[in-house]
Amino acid sequence: MALPVLVKTWQTNLNNRVFADSAGRTDNEDFGNDQRNLFYGIKEAMKNFASNPWTVEGSSDFVTSNMSGTDLITDPITDLRCSQIGFAQDHSWLVMKQANVGGSGLSVLFNHEGANNGDGAVFDVFISEVGFGAANGGTDGSITVPPTATDQVQINSGNTFGIEGCWGGGDSGVLARSFVFNVWQSTDGQCTRVLVLYNNSPIGFWFFDTVQNPVTGWGEKFVCGVLQNGNVNNARTPDYDVLNTGTARMRSIRTGIGDVRLFMSGEGFGSVSELIGQQGDLQDGVNQLNQEFHLSPINVASMATGFIGRHGQMFDLWWGPELRPNGTAYPRGASPLQFVQFGDIVFPWDGVTTPLVL
């Protein structure tokens, strides 16, 4: 196929390294310093894009809290603490907002409470369209209790491990890990993606995306996910098996329904309708007619009751050949690095930076 033409322009913050440092845990639920640095680095990247960056709506550094727009998490080591969920212990949390996602903007609460003996491996993530805090009809929270929103939806599995739960490669064990993370945001603020790599594998994939060509009547027109996986499974998060089949892991909010789950659909064939990049020689090979790798558009579809249907398309995101290594750059030949594959998904790239996949 011809090389995709980008619909949006992208701001990127690529190849950020976080070095292994398991120190800093105050108990079994707390972060290690490497996990602190990873979260902090992503947050800072999202805040600091030149065009339409995310804003902080409120935060807790487990000493004080606010919902008046102050980012209290100014030091990754001293201002972040994860505690055991259900015990109202002092902990950090962060509410960020991107006003340009979907039909009316999106707020995301990262609440650093997680599983017992989680070693910072699990924390809760909630989304809201109307916004968190008393000003939006919810509550402001404190250093022990996170803020709430009237329409909030939890988009990870919270107090459990697994593909939607684990954070920073943790998996109920104190381990020091080195990470690489990449952050993308469209200049209009409509799409943000985060990709975390550990041990040459993408273990974290966040996305907060407005959907392209939404069907009539889908005013919310956004999808999101905070997919993370621990070292136990070491599964890739941007993966056919995670996002196209099995449990629908992409999330949105639908008026009158609330939480709705979606699949990333794609073009396929065969008795079990595997996608083109999963098929035979095409898993790791080029189209044998035009000698190009096939990049297939990603659409969004749902089987959620009241929300069934194919609803739109992701901007500038494609399914790639399943067995291509992480960091594979496209196109082949001249001017590569326009697109880079992680897991099974191909992302826009900046054209010059060699992707780091440590």
Add this chain to the structure above:
Amino acid sequence: MPLPVLDKAYTFNVNNVVPLDGGFTPSNDGEQPTNDRKELLLQVKDALVATAFWSVKSSSNGTTPGTGSGDNWSTIADVLWAINTGTPNFAWTVLQNTTIDLEVLIICRTNSNDEGGHPRVYISRPTLSGGAGFTGGAANARPTAPDESWLVENEQWGWGTNDNSGKAWVFSTMVSTDGEVTRVAWFNANEIRGFWMFERLKNPVSGMSSPEIICKMMAVDQSTGGAGGAEATYAGLHDIDTRVFSPQYNGTSPVQQNPQATSKPPGIYMTSEGFNGQPCGQNFVSANQVDNDYGFFPVGVASLFPGFAGRHAEFFDMWWGIDGNATGDTYPVAGTNLFIQVNDLILPWNGTVPVVA
């Protein structure tokens, strides 16, 4: 979703009724289909050659071999079937569409005692191959072409394999006004019973030869007596690689022609958008619950055949639909008749009320 915008304009010839006639001409000798089945084949041929793009290059009615003299099929008596052994006289016809460089040879020979259910069909692309297409032939011998490849042979295809009961048929044809797309469908008892398509492909990848075409001729085994078979379905066209698509597909390169040299054309799948192990049209059993529209899911072309592996192109003006919807349903809403569901596919329609029974 917005209604699709057609790539092409079409000449339609729809809702043609072929009455039930369970008699046999000349006699019920085990090879002859019923008269209504012969009439169906005859009228489909007539409908195609009535357009500007199809003609009969040569034919035989089993008595007069019409090599070079055009169409010898005028009545059902000319559509003489014979057993596929020995050297009996039999009918054959070569339909040609020069716009897409295609010749289709239909041979009225069948397996023994299967009531005319096993015709043979071969295809040639003379310009692409540098040959003359189908030539020769006699009252008891079919024409041949240097590049010929089978499209239908000894398969459960025809007007009722192992079924010698009369049926009433309705058939419709659509041919694009540029001659690049031809489709034929026939129906009985609200079910599709046969589907042909001969068409150029849309947006072929670079590296394909031109013109790139796809052909398919399929019909149900009527002996099941039940719902339609695999014609125009996810099961028949998306799920499996049937290897009965066009020969000479992408055939200019010697390397790429090699697969056809075995007379086994490369297997082609008709792709669909999907998730969770199924096409969208099989996941969904109703209209989209947000916009209340039924989905029209574009049909792509892909192959895993060695040397051809890849996603190659799309179909013009053809979509997968919700497979729970019935043959004859029309879109965008009932009564508008702008598109018709034909088994699991959706095709353009001309606004008339479709007849499928």
